[in-house]
Amino acid sequence: MALVISTVNMKGGVGKTTLTVNLATCLAKNHGKRVLVLDLDAQISATLSLMSPHEFAQTRKKRRTLSYLLDNIIQPNPYSKLDIHDIIQPYICGIEGLDLLPGDLELYDEYIVSETLHKQAAMVDNPDFETVWNHFERVLIQKILEPVLEHYHFVIMDCAPGYNLLTRSGLSASNYYLLPARPEPLSVVGMQLLERRIAKLKESHQTNQPLNLNLLGVVFISSGGGLLSRYYNRVMRRVQTDFAPEKLFKTSIPMDVNVAKAVDNFMPVVTSMPNSSGSKAFIKLAEEFLSKLSAS
Numbered sequence: 001m002a003l004v005i006s007t008v009n010m011k012g013g014v015g016k017t018t019l020t021v022n023l024a025t026c027l028a029k030n031h032g033k034r035v036l037v038l039d040l041d042a043q044i045s046a047t048l049s050l051m052s053p054h055e056f057a058q059t060r061k062k063r064r065t066l067s068y069l070l071d072n073i074i075q076p077n078p079y080s081k082l083d084i085h086d087i088i089q090p091y092i093c094g095i096e097g098l099d100l101l102p103g104d105l106e107l108y109d110e111y112i113v114s115e116t117l118h119k120q121a122a123m124v125d126n127p128d129f130e131t132v133w134n135h136f137e138r139v140l141i142q143k144i145l146e147p148v149l150e151h152y153h154f155v156i157m158d159c160a161p162g163y164n165l166l167t168r169s170g171l172s173a174s175n176y177y178l179l180p181a182r183p184e185p186l187s188v189v190g191m192q193l194l195e196r197r198i199a200k201l202k203e204s205h206q207t208n209q210p211l212n213l214n215l216l217g218v219v220f221i222s223s224g225g226g227l228l229s230r231y232y233n234r235v236m237r238r239v240q241t242d243f244a245p246e247k248l249f250k251t252s253i254p255m256d257v258n259v260a261k262a263v264d265n266f267m268p269v270v271t272s273m274p275n276s277s278g279s280k281a282f283i284k285l286a287e288e289f290l291s292k293l294s295a296s
Contacts, residue, residue: 002153004175005156017049028095034099036154073143075116145173183232188238215247216296219251249289
């Protein structure tokens with residue numbers, strides 16, 4: 001059975017997508033792992049890091065995106081013709097073992113979700129909308145992934161910034177989460193907010209089936225100024241206060257223009273520019289990732 005891992009931070013622009021697609025690619029390409037990338041962000045950055053806009057447009061026209069699967073759970077359709085096996089894009093970027101479940105620009109309708117859950121709550125003797133919501137949140141992504149978990153070593157999910165329904169459901173379905181961060185004060189705020197939200201998420205599911213969700217580690221990804229920033233030492237002192245040493249990856253990802261160039265080519269940097277500093281760092285990070293898992 002696959003280990004399910006969410007890449008998440010409350011703040012945007014911290015490198016979630018870059019981490020997700022390059023880690024997944026390294027695991028498949030260099031370590032022979034079967035990896036599924038699941039794009040839970042309506043900005044579809046992970047999807048467009050692994051396929052061109054033209055390919056995505058054709059895929060979306062055929063309704064072969066996450067949106068189709070979400071619709072069938074929110075409003076089950078007995079005449080539905082596609083399942084998750086039809087929607088997963090295999091052998092992505094020509095890499096054996098690397099698959100993609102494409103995201104969508106419009107993932108679900110919040111009004112329809114609320115209406116459906118209110119109807120479910122009204123059908124029981126003692127209506128309790130919170131209980132119905134928590135159950136739906138717990139099983140939404142879990143139900144989508146169940147049919148394919150035995151086919152992969154890892155499912156890595158690129159979560160949206162903030163804390164929407166799909167992020168919460170993705171975390172609820174995960175064994176671990178990765179926390180990418182910039183060595184900047186505002187990024188630390190996002191980390192602190194996320195930790196508080198995850199504590200509340202675990203608390204809300206404690207009475208029924210407790211979440212088996214743990215932080216695998218914080219990964220620092222440099223931005224302008226990077227590790228030489230005047231804020232760096234102050235930020236790192238705060239992070240070292242908040243997190244145990246084993247929860248901090250030793251490998252950090254340097255600022256590398258080739259990472260941005262790779263996105264323009266709709267490919268991970270580890271395949272398009274394997275000799276770049278960013279690529280070498282991701283290769284080393286994948287090794288540390290596997291080492292952390294074997295030690296946990």
